[in-house]
Amino acid sequence: MSNISLQSITKTFRDITALSNVSFDVKDGEFFVLLGPTGAGKTTTLRIIAGLETQDDGTVSFDDEDVSGLPPADRDVAFIFQQYSLYPTMSVYDNLAFPLRSPLRKMPAPEIKQRVETAAEMLRISHLLERKTAKLSGGEMQRVAIGRAIVRTPRVYLMDEPLSNLDAKLREALRIELQHLQKTQRSTTLFVTHDQIEALTMADRIGILREGQIVQIGTPEDIYDRPASTFVAELVGTPRINLVEARREDGAISIKGSQVRMSIPNSGTLPPSFLVGVRPEDVQPSNKGEYSGQIVLTEPLGVETIVHIRSGDRRFLSLIPGMTNLKLGDEVKFNIALDRLHFFDGKNGNRIT
């Protein structure tokens, strides 16, 4: 496998800047996820790496070798799309063998057989080898599509939202398989998605794209625990982070529109007004809680419950384990984990450390 390095990639379509000065590295054997909303430039980045699109500026290298000038076929990447493009009249075996039977490869039949069988075993589709792909379920088809990429042992895998057309249960199952496969094979993988859960659960590192620019790169823990801006803080985590305006008042901060005042040891370093981010799991109802509010909504999810607490004019989301006896209209006390607060600039949204 190889590492991928992007240096200052810029791409415009007519007068629209799709990518602006994008640089990042995917290390050898790493699972790197590009996360961002629709239109952020994720797919364009992937297509430039594959050679399906040409950048205006910047270089793409594999293992320090500049591949910017190479046509797609010579880059030796495997591209897995959202729409699995299988040959419906061929068996699963023939679909998997197809890329190996290319006349350019001159691969002997026994080796093809062995590679197909190994890939099928890894993806748990050995029992499907004789079936026609048209007869498979969505999840099985996507496994075959991944298998077809695996048999070639390419330098890198590029995956463009490969799970997004599957239903929730299948997506979950395939996510586990994909993660296991990538970790055990140590294949260099660049995976693009708009789904923050996919990014958090699978990535070694996440790169966050916004309007054609990389705004943060880090491990899932970095991104979740130290979001670089309100944009990242709101993009990652469900339910969404509580983001409220606050003011500094000698030795404490007070949340605008509520009675919540928090004593923060180092509040002197904060500007007079700013934004505070509080993850829902860091807001916990408690009989001895310091702040008071009223329950305006409860959303039981089974494993946990989202509780909406109104305090003054502010509404805080709180995430508590299991089911709850708290009811609509109940007055509650609650605590906020002061050591887990996030502070952001009120104007540009950037993190204040």
Next chain:
Amino acid sequence: MATIELKQVAKKFGDFYAVEPMDMTINDGEFVVLLGPSGCGKTTTLRMISGLETVTSGNILLGGRDVTWRNPSDRDIAFVFQLFALYPHMTARQNIAFPLQAEGASKQVINQRVAEVVELLEIENLLDQRPGGLSGGDRQRVALARALVRRPAAFLMDEPLGALDADFRETMRGEIKRLHIAQHATTVYVTHDQIEAMAMGDKIVVMSNAVIQQIGSPAEVYYDPSNLFVARFIGSPGMNLLTGHYANHKVSFSGLAQYEAPPEWNDALQGALGNEGDVIIGFRPESAHISPEGVLPGEVYAVDIHGSYSVLHVKLASNIEDFDIVHIRADRRITYPIGTQVKFDLDPAMVRFFNPSSEAAI
């Protein structure tokens, strides 16, 4: 507002049952969610309640009145679709007022009712804009306002949040629930998303293959699923299911470990299986705990980091067909590389049993 009753309601397309004969009561003021995968019959059921689809057999009662053969327009119900069916040439205000105008309401009534829903939904600032200029979420708010303004006897909603992105879904989910709490309108809501169903429903009707699998509160369908389908469908990930064997008051996991059957389960197990028999053991990811003294051994197959916790996918030491990967909720701060050998225990009070042949809960 009204109670909705379905009595032996069925729908056949040719020889194929889209909905097998079903009974269901939706109480006055209740928020009921019809939940199931695509093709399970949930939308057909909703369309029969609305009158957009005729029943093959059975009766539908609205507030005690048999409306089985009434036109949709005579049923006094409002239908909210996934697609924002707003008139593009009208402003938001005109769109909202339209159903009242069509009924010939007076100007005074129209103004008053529009003002009420607008306040409830907090959309004053959108009123003079046309749908084309609105975001997806705002369009959905206007569509909701238009449905609310008529004060119908019941609301029927068919995946109204399906077209929104995840973020907005979460917000609108809360908003619809809040409106329901404020108005207490009888609501039937169709979705394939179990999280939405759990978060919103007073009662959830789980459907699969044209048949009702379970009717219950969110807590009931989560903790006490009536069969394997519900156990798998509810929860993310769903319930862990392992094959085991019951004999001599003990439950054993295919050669892995033995558990003394909890006394409260003993009678039920004996009643269902006799003195011995195969059984499926179900438990939620949060009811298993990694511990060095755990009795069930396995190997970490993959790890999901979620914001505040992680989920370990553990491959059991003995290969049990189909059920060999167990999902366990764990502390995110502890890292478990793939391949790590772990042991875990189950919280006996949270274990559920199912009959392997009928798939029903014991």
